[in-house]
Amino acid sequence: MTSSDFLQRLPKIELHLHIEGTLSPSLRWRLAQKNNIKLAYDSEEALAASYKTMYNHRKKKDGDILDPNGTPIPVFLDMYYGGMECLITESDFYDLAMEYFTKAASMNVRYCEPFFDIQGHTRRGVPVATVMSGLQRAREDAATKLNVKSNWTMCFLRDMSPESAMENYEAALPYRAVFHAIGLDSDEYDRPPSLFEDVFLRARKDGFKITSHCDVGQKDTHEHIHHVVTSMGGTGADRLDHGLNAAERPELIEAIKSRDLGMTLCPHAYHRRLSTEWVFSNVRKLFDAGIKITVNSDDPAYMHDMWVSENLALAQEHCPFTEKEMLQLQRNAVSICWADDAFKETFRTELAALELS
Structure with a gap:
């Protein structure tokens, strides 16, 4: 097999994927038209082009970058939250999730645990029930129609208050059958997980299972990783989601290993703003240390269409x-995922068959 043939045949698990970060320009345009949402672009082509020109830096850390007219140029989080404005109805959330599940099936992804940002929707007035029903219906249809199994992870936005997180958590509890884990994401600057x-x-x-982002190159990231690994x-x-900076501290590597903790890494998310040598030498270092790292895509629609297959190729x-x-x-992924034992056994058998082929 060629490398590309091998990667296509490789059965995959994806454990770090933000469903809102899969919103394609075409679906965003269609939903905006349907829901009478005014976009800052006069055509679908202009909207698609905007996905390619946003800046990758962190606004709170590096400040605004201005265009020649003095207008701030959008950065990743601007685009990410801007796309959410088009998600209004139950069918919108269903369509968003099914677009990803269809893409996942084409990449031979058999199981995934996507994140969703409940506060990104409730703060716009979208009811919790609307979000949950759309995601759950898509989960069921993906399993039966696409052979892609999944479990949802509900994340809190760390740039909102802890009180808001608790309020949304309690509002979501009647729908606990929809999600199996709790996470923490968004802008980490001066927002420790503690x-x-x-x-x-x-x-x-x-x-519930619990997990948290520890963004790469962020202020105080080593302290954040230590808290997530030892105290959260x-x-x-x-x-542990992201957390690549753990490779810089032997004591963090040892703490992760001692708990046999898995890590969900997204190489292109780091590579788009950091050097090849730094990113991949540290990925390799964690792997060689015996930590159960996995490779995932993060927010592929907003990150140059680099999906899990492309991240694995990198x-x-x-x-x-x-x-x-x-x-x-992939064995790491099946070991640290939260799928049922029957799926895990089937997946391991499929990996063994590929290894022998």
Whole structure:
């Protein structure tokens, strides 16, 4: 098999994917027309072009970048939250999720645990029930029609208050059959995960899995990683999202290994603003240390259409990983995912068959 043939045949699990970050320009345009949402673009083509020209820096850290007229140029989070404005009805959330699940099926993704940002919708007046019903219907249809199984992870926005996180958590509890885990994402600048300890303690008591983003190159990221690994929810999170800077501190590597904690890495999300050598040498370092890292896509619609297959190809090329090691990445994923045992056994059997082929 060629490398591309191998990657296509490789059965995949994706554990770090923001469903709102999969909103394609074409779907965003269609939903805007349907819901009478005025966009800052006069055509679908202009909207699509805007996805390619946004800046990748962090606004709070580096300040605004201005165009020749003195107008701030959108950065990633501007585009990400701007796209949400078009999501209004239950069918909008269904269409958003099914567009991703269809893409996932084409990449041989068999199971995924997408994030969704409940506050990004409730603060716009969208009812919790609308979000949950659309996502759940898509989850059911993807499993039966596309053979893509999934579980949803509900994230809180760390640039909103801990009180808002708790309020939205309690509002979502009647729909706990829809989601299986709680996460923390959005702008991490001066927003340590410890601020949200009450809601994570509550979620753990209520039986949910817990996880948290620790953004790469962010202020105080090593302290954030240490809290997530050792203390979040009382005893440490069940998984670590991003956290690549752990490779810089031997004590963090040891703490992650001692808890056999999995990590969800998104190589292109870092590579689009950091050097090839730094990103992939640290991915490789964590892998060689025996940590159960996985490769995922993050927000592919807003990150140059780099989906999980493209992220795996980057890792294979630049780490570099052999085919045997690429199989190990998927074994890591099945080990740390929160799917049922029957799926895990089937998936491991499929990986073994590919290895022997």
